[in-house]
Amino acid sequence: MAGIVEGKKLLITGITMESSIAFHVARIAQEQGAEVVISSFGRVMRITQTISKRLPVTPELVQLDVTDDDDLSSLADRLRAVGFDSLDGVLHSIGFAPPGAFNFMEGTWEDASTALHASAYSLKSLATAALPLMTSGSSLVGLTFDAKFAWPVYDWMGVAKAAFESTNRYLARDLGAHGIRSNLVAAGPIRTTAAKSIPGFEQFERVWGDRAPLGWDITDPTPAARACVALMSGWFPATTGEIVHVDGGVHAMGQ
Template sequence: MAGIVEGKRLLITGITMESSIAFHVARIAQEQGAEVVITSFGRVMRITQTISKRLPKQPELLELDVTNNDDLDSLADRLKAAGFDSLDGVLHSIGFAPPGAFDFMGGTWEDASVALQASAYSLKSLAVAALPLMTAGSSLVGLTFDAKFAWPVYDWMGVAKAAFESTNRYLARDLGPKQVRSNLVSAGPIRTTAAKSIPGFEQFEQVWGERAPLGWDITDPTPAAQACVALLSDWFPATTGEIVHVDGGVHAMGQ
């Protein structure tokens, strides 16, 4: 039986370690029949290259810093040179904030602006860069952490995620006439590189499983990755501007 993304060409960002949700999106997508190209940049490139060897098939790796206009402007041409003359889906799994952004009252505009550009505006930047190759019916999927609440320790990254979720809705509006969908997966806390960079992240780890009616395993990125692959498939042809929660049900519970 054919996989749900059989024959699709997907661009996957954000693979930094084997526990990354993006790694498992790439893995499941390949297992489900997709051809995958991945991105990384700077000093992390070598790590991504090494980790990618653990995928079912080692994919092409391109350099992409979503805050670098030269990288963005040349992305479509470099994809074509790598044999990708079209894209059926793009995963945005990118977030960064400097340490000062995790002090809400003390954080400077410089701290906040870096978080906003790298973690929110970059969704639009990536969409624009990939759009020349995106086919009718293709899908943009991003990863968020539910921004309805003022979480402990998340601070300006939480504000950036709220902007990220709003950016998704505006992209749904503007990409819809081109028959491109834009959706997000709101995952519960996973012990990833990004999570380890957040001071006090262990507060989430301690209580999430207790509050989740389905329970929650902070070491298992597969459920979130499966949701991403489903949204990258043709199984949600009329869904856009949506946030799919993969958090064990915490988002629906009272305090």
Template sequence: MGLLEGKKLLVTGVLMDSSIAFHVARLAQQEGAEVVLTSFGRTMKITRTISRRLPTTPEVVELDVTSTDDLDSLADRLREHVDGLDGVLHSIGFAPPGAFNFLEGTWEDASTALQASAYSLKALAVAALPLMHEKSSLVGLTFDAQFAWPVYDWMGVAKAAFESTNRYLARDLGPRGVRCNLVAAGPVRTTAAKSIPGFETFENTWGERAPLGWDVRDAEPAARACVALMSDWFPATTGEIVHVDGGVHAMGQ
């Protein structure tokens, strides 16, 4: 029996087969889960194409996490494919180019990053909640926000808000039996990473600083952590951030 046998999961953020979300969907299916993906707009075609590389081609539903209409109708549209959800993966982030210059970034740059990359965790949780069972799991992907990283700037601020949002969700959804946790992954060469100016700053040094080493081309370690957190093996863990970064978070600068 697989780790997620019989479970039904909603996975956001599948754009390429290099993405952490893609590997979460793949591993989840291999572990016995039924998976539904989300995408929106012009990326719907890309997600549907990439989804065919999974062991079983899943359904893809429309979801723009900044759209009130999409969020309000999500549960009803998901019911066309599943009768409930045991897990939800938040793998969503966006910031305009101006957000990667901290001093020159405008409020419009910052607010866009905060809505798409932090508030969206709460928005997705509330939208999916009508379908989430007791003992369900919400898992999000972050990039450790305890430091002021080079080039990350307002996205780093958004990730700090994201991590705080997770703690408040753990508080408010815990009485409903829903666990809320994050995986802080080291840098992985994904579509989102390529959009960050100067991302090679992380790529070139992370492996040297990580006690366990680090491969920016390998999304599976982070994906495994996500799958584990959505399983029944962490029944009393919530509000947590699990680091999957080769150990860099524990090292001195």
């Protein structure tokens, strides 16, 4: 039986560790028949290259810093150079905020603007850079942490995620004319490298499983990864501007 992304060409960003949701998106996509290319940049690139060898098939790796205009403008050429002359799906699994962004009242504009650029505006930047290779039926998928609430410790990253979710809606509007879908997966807390960098993130880990009607395993990125792959498949042809919650049901519960 063919996989749900059989024959599709996908760009996966954000693989930094085997625990990364992006790593498992790439793994599941390959298992489901997709051809995957991954991106990284700077000092992290060597780590990404090492981790990628643990995938079922070691993918091609391209340079991409989503805050660098030169990298963005040359992305399509870089992808063509490794045999990707089209893209059926793109995963945005990118976020960064400096330590000061995790103190809302004391965070500076520099802290906040850095978080907004890397974690929100970058969704539009990536979409624009990938657009020359995307065609009708292609799918852009991003990862968020539900921004409807003022979470403990999340602070300016929470504001950035709210902007990220709004950016998704505007992309759904503007990419729709090209037949391209834009959706997000709101994952519950996963013990990833990004999570460990947030001071006090263990507060989520302690309570999430108790609040989730389905329960929640903070060490298992597979449910969120499966949702991302499904959104990049052909199974959601009329869904765009959406946020799919993969959080054990916490988003639907009262306090």
